[in-house]
Amino acid sequence: ADGSASARAGNAQPVALVLNRISDAAAKSDAGPVGDDQFVYVRSQVQDSDLTSGKLVTGPLKEREIWYAQKPGPLKKLGYIREDGDTLPINAEFGDTDGTREGLTRPTYRWLAALPTDPQKLLEHLTALTPKDEGQEHAQAVFEQIGYLIGETVLPPETAAALYKAAALIPGVTEAPDAVDALGRHGVGIAREDTRHATRSEWVFDPKGLSFLGSRTFLTKDTEIGEKGTLVAADAVLRRSVVDKGGVRPQD
Secondary structure, eight states, rough: OOOHHEEEEEEEEHHHHHHHHHHHHHOOOOOOOOOOOOOEEEEEEEEEEEESSSSSSOOOEEEEEEEEEOOSBBBBBEEEETTTTTEEEEEOOOOOOOBBBBSSSOOOOOHTTTTTSSSHHHHHHHHHHHHOOTTTTTHHEEEEHHHHHHHHSSOOOOHHHHHHHHHSSSSEEEEEEBBOOTTBBEEEEEEETTTTTEEEEEEOOOOOOOOEEEEEESSSSSBBBOOOOEEEEEEEEEEEEEEETTTOOOOO
């Protein structure tokens, strides 16, 4: 191989090795299966920002509980969300008058289990499914889409393993040694920066078992919407479980 190709491979190796380790750990998970009548439950601490003033205003850290319905086919009620003490139904996506089908915005366990497990094919599939946004690099949108899938679902172990290997194939993905989640928990970090948008998204993994802890997105330079380092969003997963009834917490 020529020098530049081997140099590129050398640069790419650390993040690929880290994602391979995370992939191997995910493959050993005993998650699932999740029945069609069950709900995936995720409890997390989340921090969002508001842009209505024209500047990013970071909101307070708050607890969020979500119950995602797993029933196949279009659903008008996708589950339940509890924030600020109220448990409210999650309605179908705006414009889906017949209900929202399982897919990228409603990733049921059954839908996730049917995804390709070859990392290249999986990346191509997700790249085609991810909507294009004028102001964002498409590779960044795909990276963030995978981040959503690893953050708020129960992943079949084979799918999880393939997702991490697919992430390693996205150009610009790097290691982030000092990554922290919304609760300030430090861990093994995987990141990608959208230079056009001046945003950086980081995933944080437990240094011991390499399970997903949370994520953070922030500005990488001063822009018209905020100063460098301003938080766009952050989350920290506290509990992931499968329950038989929406709106009801796991018993154990």
